[in-house]
Amino acid sequence: xxxxxxxxxxxxxxxxxxxxxxxxxxxxxxxxxxxxxxxxxxxxxxxxxxxxxxxxxxxxxxxxxxxxxxxxxxxxxxxxxxxxxxxxxxxxxxxxxxxxxxxxxxxxxxxxxxxxxxxxxxxxxxxxxxxxxxxxxxxxxxxxxxxxxxxxxxxxxxxxxxxxxxxxxxxxxxxxxxxxxxxxxxxxxxxxxxxxxxxxxxxxxxxxxxxxxxxxxxxxxxxxxxxxxxxxxxxxxxxxxxxxxxxxxxxxxxxxxxxxxxxxxxxxxxxxxxxxxxxxxxxxxxxxxxxx
Amino acid sequence: xxxxxxxxxxxxxxxxxxxxxxxxxxxxxxxxxxxxxxxxxxxxxxxxxxxxxxxxxxxxxxxxxxxxxxxxxxxxxxxxxxxxxxxxxxxxxxxxxxxxxxxxxxxxxxxxxxxxxxxxxxxxxxxxxxxxxxxxxxxxxxxxxxxxxxxxxxxxxxxxxxxxxxxxxxxxxxxxxxxxxxxxxxxxxxxxxxxxxxxxxxxxxxxxxxxxxxxxxxxxxxxxxxxxxxxxxxx
Numbered sequence: 001x002x003x004x005x006x007x008x009x010x011x012x013x014x015x016x017x018x019x020x021x022x023x024x025x026x027x028x029x030x031x032x033x034x035x036x037x038x039x040x041x042x043x044x045x046x047x048x049x050x051x052x053x054x055x056x057x058x059x060x061x062x063x064x065x066x067x068x069x070x071x072x073x074x075x076x077x078x079x080x081x082x083x084x085x086x087x088x089x090x091x092x093x094x095x096x097x098x099x100x101x102x103x104x105x106x107x108x109x110x111x112x113x114x115x116x117x118x119x120x121x122x123x124x125x126x127x128x129x130x131x132x133x134x135x136x137x138x139x140x141x142x143x144x145x146x147x148x149x150x151x152x153x154x155x156x157x158x159x160x161x162x163x164x165x166x167x168x169x170x171x172x173x174x175x176x177x178x179x180x181x182x183x184x185x186x187x188x189x190x191x192x193x194x195x196x197x198x199x200x201x202x203x204x205x206x207x208x209x210x211x212x213x214x215x216x217x218x219x220x221x222x223x224x225x226x227x228x229x230x231x232x233x234x235x236x237x238x239x240x241x242x243x244x245x246x247x248x249x250x251x252x253x254x255x256x257x258x259x260x261x262x263x264x265x266x267x268x269x270x271x272x273x274x275x276x277x278x279x280x281x282x283x284x285x286x287x288x289x290x291x292x
Numbered sequence: 293x294x295x296x297x298x299x300x301x302x303x304x305x306x307x308x309x310x311x312x313x314x315x316x317x318x319x320x321x322x323x324x325x326x327x328x329x330x331x332x333x334x335x336x337x338x339x340x341x342x343x344x345x346x347x348x349x350x351x352x353x354x355x356x357x358x359x360x361x362x363x364x365x366x367x368x369x370x371x372x373x374x375x376x377x378x379x380x381x382x383x384x385x386x387x388x389x390x391x392x393x394x395x396x397x398x399x400x401x402x403x404x405x406x407x408x409x410x411x412x413x414x415x416x417x418x419x420x421x422x423x424x425x426x427x428x429x430x431x432x433x434x435x436x437x438x439x440x441x442x443x444x445x446x447x448x449x450x451x452x453x454x455x456x457x458x459x460x461x462x463x464x465x466x467x468x469x470x471x472x473x474x475x476x477x478x479x480x481x482x483x484x485x486x487x488x489x490x491x492x493x494x495x496x497x498x499x500x501x502x503x504x505x506x507x508x509x510x511x512x513x514x515x516x517x518x519x520x521x522x523x524x525x526x527x
């Protein structure tokens with residue numbers, strides 16, 4: 001019997017679909033003969049009692065989840081997400097540099113530092129990528145800190161904001177699409193495939209409502225993994241191969257029949273009735289990976 | 293890295309050595325293949341010092357410090373876990389967002405470090421319950437993030453460490469500086485240390501502000517860089 005700690009934060013139980021997916025992880029682990037307990041921030045001192053740690057709270061090297069991951073790693077426990085995957089996936093500059101190095105097809109990207117943040121460089125960028133362009137903070141997640149800009153004034157406003165926390169930011173060509181593929185990958189194998197649809201009239205999956213703190217999200221259309229295009233799955237696996245052997249959600253755009261990686265996320269969302277809709281075995285596969 | 297034939301020093305500090313030194317901005321545009329010694333006052337995540345190490349790693353170079361060590365050394369709980377694993381006496385710590393849990397674990401006074409993406413390396417001390425509530429509320433960004441609490445048993449000694457060397461006449465402190473460098477290889481940093489019953493204990497590591505690096509400190513760093521770069525040895 002393996003004792004699994006699942007690190008969560010209160011917000012993981014806000015949406016019923018996510019809370020039900022977490023309950024399903026627990027039930028699956030117990031049916032497989034393992035112990036599965038949720039631990040919160042106040043339970044970090046209990047990590048040494050466990051054999052494996054499964055992180056569901058948002059990861060970033062500056063969040064508690066990284067402390068959890070690193071603590072488990074230093075203790076020699078199996079941990080998903082591992083610290084290296086967190087470091088690479090949480091920083092898009094790190095990730096795109098690896099994609100460049102290992103020829104992973106990705107959206108045309110350049111990196112902008114504070115010193116280059118001037119009129120001529122901004123004009124060069126618009127000439128290179130056309131208008132609009134997409135500016136990403138390296139720490140983007142859940143469609144936040146990704147903004148589309150069409151003029152120098154908005155470029156400056158967004159870039160200035162993102163430069164507060166990072167000395168470098170990412171600028172990408174704008175590639176509109178009705179959906180992004182999301183391929184779930186575990187240990188170098190495809191776990192699930194879905195389409196994250198853009199809400200009507202929007203350009204990204206999650207969009208903040210004008211003047212309100214809440215987000216609207218596009219629909220999720222799920223396919224059986226064996227029915228998904230082979231080249232899509234190959235592209236997703238190649239992107240993950242430069243990061244690690246953990247659990248990832250790869251966002252991919254389909255452009256004129258080619259598959260282009262948008263980004264690889266560690267700690268991908270798993271909601272009941274969405275990512276698990278067609279391939280019901282994803283819970284079992286993740287638990288098996290944790291106890292291996 | 294033992295026996296490297298060539299060492300390139302990348303530094304935002306005006307060092308006085310015969311070794312070739314380039315500025316971080318120039319290095320970040322280059323594709324130099326050497327052993328990289330990244331001498332910076334600040335290796336915080338997503339700051340230029342961090343990106344220098346990242347650039348070196350992407351190019352396939354050995355680099356001091358690695359991005360992993362830069363991230364870990366500045367996160368107080370990770371610093372203490374890894375340092376104590378390497379035999380560094382470290383203060384006990386607790387990661388939580390609960391004042392009650394801190395009070396149940398430690399008696400006053402306590403020192404609270406931030407574990408959030410906005411308050412880089414901030415800490416506050418609290419001598420009573422009210423001050424503790426205030427410190428936790430502030431450093432956790434209104435309980436949105438966790439904090440790292442430690443007992444405060446003496447004044448916190450702030451020690452400049454250059455490649456694990458420090459100018460404090462205390463064997464315990466010197467040993468901590470040496471071992472912390474051995475573990476994380478952060479060339480320039482400030483160590484936070486408490487002395488309890490004559491023994492020194494590590495409680496934090498922070499970047500050193502550029503203006504706090506005095507001309508005498510630049511001499512010390514320059515001498516160490518010259519001494520080691522000729523040998524290609526920084527481990």
